[in-house]
Amino acid sequence: MRAAFSEALVRLAKADLNVLLLTGDHGYALFDDFRKECPAQYLNAGIAEQNMVGMAAGLARAGFRPFVYGLSAFIPVRVVEQIKLDVAHDKLPVVLVGDGAGFVYSHLGTSHQSTEDIACTRAIPNLSVYSPADRFELTACMDMAYQSRAPVYLRMGKSDRGDVHAAVPRVRAGSLLEAKPGKTGDIAFIATGSLVRTAIDIAAESYSDAAVWSAPFIKPMDSEQVTAICAQSRIVVVLEEHSVLGGLGSVITEIASEFAPVRILRVGVRDRFSHYCGTYEYLLKEHGLDRPAIEQQIRGFLTAN
Known part of the structure; x- marks a missing residue:
């Protein structure tokens, strides 16, 4: 996914000399191609993320198209005030890229783990929130962010769980993408980011008739499409490598409660910090986001409902 990000950024910058990359002293190897191809469009703002957003x-305001890159624990979490007042308030065309969302920087502890970034950003007016699941969705999201000419937060995972699509999908803002076709009437899966691949694997093995929908856009969200999915399903399972408070599960639940009430299982990070450091796989297990734990949650929910 990061390679696709670099390729899309270079392509956009070569086509538009107003495209600039600002980084907070991160991503040196990631931006080797960008510095080689577009050296005059690269700015290292140093470890001063608030200033970088300013x-x-x-x-x-001067007509440039800035892409602001940092770890998602810093972009956007450290700079929420600057995003709100400097960028979103005046609808400026700044794309904020948060890399390593979720538990990817597992060994670095709570300071570098980001499971609240969607909740922080989706409440800010005028700011769209994108969360691609694979390299193909990432490419589509980069193009849409550039074309939108409005503030965007793009949440980029680093775990690369495998491709969800065979090619870059055709997207429209807010749409869910069918990652696994299925019948309606029983269980439907809606997932975002790293857990889309997990949802596909679980559904394919244990719930063969279930459809899996990928949500590359958290905000805006196509409420009519979500309503249709919820109205046709007995159970909806929402999966995300993010807190269950304020993330994709909250978005789906808010829409369903108003337009198509349905039983919804929100699979995500519960209201707590990590107890220990460790590998990425270890932290998924600690938080109940590894595949066996997710399957157990689904079985328990189905039994109770």
Whole structure:
């Protein structure tokens, strides 16, 4: 996914000299191609993320198209105020890219684990929130973010759980993408980011008739499409490598409660920090987001409902 991000960024920058990359002293190897192809469009703002977002806002006012890159624990979590007041308030065309969302930076502890970034950003007016599941969705999201000419937060995982699509999908803002076709009437899966691949694998093995929908857009969200899925399903399972408070599960539940009440299982990070450091796979297990734990949650929910 990160390679697709680099390729899309280079392509956009070569086509539009107003595209700038701002980084907070991160991603050196990731941006080797960008610095080689577009050296005059690369700015290292140093470890000063608040200032970097302010710089991006000023550059956007001057006609540039800034892409602001950092770890998702810092972009957006450290700079929520600057995003709100400097960028979103005036609808400036700044794309904020948060890399390593969720538990990817597992060994670095709570300071570098980001499971609240969607909740922080989706409440900010004028700010769209994208969460691609694979390299193909990432490419589509990068193009849409550039074309939108409005503030966007793009949440990028680093775990690369495998491709969800065979090619870059055709998307429209807010749409869910069918990652696994299925019948309606019983269980449907809606997932985002790293857990889309997990949802596909679980459904394919244990719930062969179930459809799996990928949500590359958290905000805006196509409420009519979500309503249709919920109205046709007995159970909806929502999966995300993010807190169950304020993330995709909250979005789906809010829409369903108003337009198509249905039983919804929200699979995500519960209201707590990690107890220990460890590998990425270890932290997924600690938080009940590894495949066996998710399957157990689904079985228990289905039995109770």
